[in-house]
Amino acid sequence: MMKIATWNVNSIRSRLEQVVQWLQENSVDVLCLQETKVVDADFPRSLFEQLGYHLYISGQKSYNGVAIISRSPLADVSTGFAPVLGDNNIGELDEQKRVITGVLDGIRIVNLYVPNGAAVDSEKYYYKLRWLKVLRDYLQTLLQQPAEVALNPKASSAAVQSAIQNPKSLCVCGDFNIALEDRDIHDPAAFKGRIMASEAERQALRLVLELGLADAFRKFTAEGGHYSWWDYRTGAFRGNRGWRIDHHYLTPDLYERAISCKIDSAPRKLPKPSDHTPVIVEF
DNA sequence: ATGGCAGTAAAATACTGA
Numbered sequence: 617m618m619k620i621a622t623w624n625v626n627s628i629r630s631r632l633e634q635v636v637q638w639l640q641e642n643s644v645d646v647l648c649l650q651e652t653k654v655v656d657a658d659f660p661r662s663l664f665e666q667l668g669y670h671l672y673i674s675g676q677k678s679y680n681g682v683a684i685i686s687r688s689p690l691a692d693v694s695t696g697f698a699p700v701l702g703d704n705n706i707g708e709l710d711e712q713k714r715v716i717t718g719v720l721d722g723i724r725i726v727n728l729y730v731p732n733g734a735a736v737d738s739e740k741y742y743y744k745l746r747w748l749k750v751l752r753d754y755l756q757t758l759l760q761q762p763a764e765v766a767l768n769p770k771a772s773s774a775a776v777q778s779a780i781q782n783p784k785s786l787c788v789c790g791d792f793n794i795a796l797e798d799r800d801i802h803d804p805a806a807f808k809g810r811i812m813a814s815e816a817e818r819q820a821l822r823l824v825l826e827l828g829l830a831d832a833f834r835k836f837t838a839e840g841g842h843y844s845w846w847d848y849r850t851g852a853f854r855g856n857r858g859w860r861i862d863h864h865y866l867t868p869d870l871y872e873r874a875i876s877c878k879i880d881s882a883p884r885k886l887p888k889p890s891d892h893t894p895v896i897v898e899f
Numbered sequence: 900a901t902g903g904c905a906g907t908a909a910a911a912t913a914c915t916g917a
Contacts, residue, residue, distance in 0.1 A: 891917080
């Protein structure tokens with residue numbers, strides 16, 4: 617039994633009370649945060665540590681920033697693309713803190729904050745597309761790496777053979793800033809071809825998923841009208857004018873094991889909320 | 900087409916987000 621949540625909190629310091637409260641009311645094993653907007657030295661660790669959680673963080677001043685908050689310690693934690701792909705293959709893409717990963721109970725959890733892209737054809741849009749291409753290489757490399765058991769000198773040769781031959785279990789979650797299908801947008805016609813819905817972004821994400829990853833939410837829910845982000849402006853939440861852009865993508869073994877995937881819209885109703893709300897997958 | 904709203908850094912607005 618394991619629950620993994622993802623939540624873009626739009627500043628952990630502004631949302632600290634809400635996040636701690638939510639953790640106390642929702643017994644998740646792992647909470648992946650995005651847009652923490654704080655350097656590591658200033659991350660508000662203590663309330664989480666008092667609750668018994670372990671923290672793994674990668675932040676920067678003002679923008680971006682990711683963190684994994686886990687009830688149990690994680691193995692093999694790394695941040696950014698470089699530890700997996702090497703320094704020569706990623707250009708400047710690790711300057712923005714958007715990637716953190718670790719292993720829990722044989723599941724590699726990858727927590728992502730995909731670039732927003734500003735507007736189609738902008739400089740930031742091409743940064744987003746380039747980032748998604750590198751993400752594919754990154755995940756492909758993780759999938760090809762032998763599992764931790766294969767690196768353990770005490771593991772039996774049978775276990776090592778099995779670990780090498782069997783695909784790894786990956787839960788790739790976070791704020792993707794892409795609605796892959798029209799049913800993920802409240803008014804797809806109005807946003808056709810626009811940022812977060814454009815064909816090039818969707819195709820870049822599809823290429824990532826072709827590595828063998830499937831959307832946990834769509835295992836259980838086919839209809840539209842379910843969203844994870846609502847614009848602060850123009851009363852978008854009240855009118856449920858939202859987008860589903862926060863996802864859990866799972867390798868086949870985990871997809872089979874998943875027993876629920878739910879969006880918890882309660883935190884979006886609070887005063888001073890994040891514009892995103894948590895999504896939780898359960899195995 | 901633009902702005903609406905919110906957070907950060909910094910001290911008023913500019914930048915970013917989605």
